[in-house]
Amino acid sequence: MTKADLVKSIHLKTGFSVSETHNIVDQIFELMKQSLGKGEQVKISGFGNFTVKSKNVRKGRNPQTGEEIELPGRKVLGFKASHLLTRKMNG
Numbered sequence: 001m002t003k004a005d006l007v008k009s010i011h012l013k014t015g016f017s018v019s020e021t022h023n024i025v026d027q028i029f030e031l032m033k034q035s036l037g038k039g040e041q042v043k044i045s046g047f048g049n050f051t052v053k054s055k056n057v058r059k060g061r062n063p064q065t066g067e068e069i070e071l072p073g074r075k076v077l078g079f080k081a082s083h084l085l086t087r088k089m090n091g
Helices: 003-014 018-037 083-089
Strands: 042-044 048-055 058-061 068-071 074-081
Touching: 003 018, 018 042, 018 048, 074 083
Parallel strands: none
Antiparallel strands: 042 048, 048 074, 058 068
8 A cells, every 4th residue: 555545535434635635745754753753652543553763873784895884873763563563464
């Protein structure tokens, strides 16, 4: 499912115009991005939790030269599906 599919489906179910629905979907995603950008958890009941996790600095290797390099720390997005979503996926 793409964002366009999501907008179309919501438009058909709610009766809002396509542009209104597109703006609503954009605002939801923007709010989620802002919260995650601040390191906050986003919990959608019945769907799952989005969390930001920090990865430490680690050692890596240049595959061409074999030289050891230090890879910087970074933040990664994690998702854990709710029990309801897991049950729905597994029938």
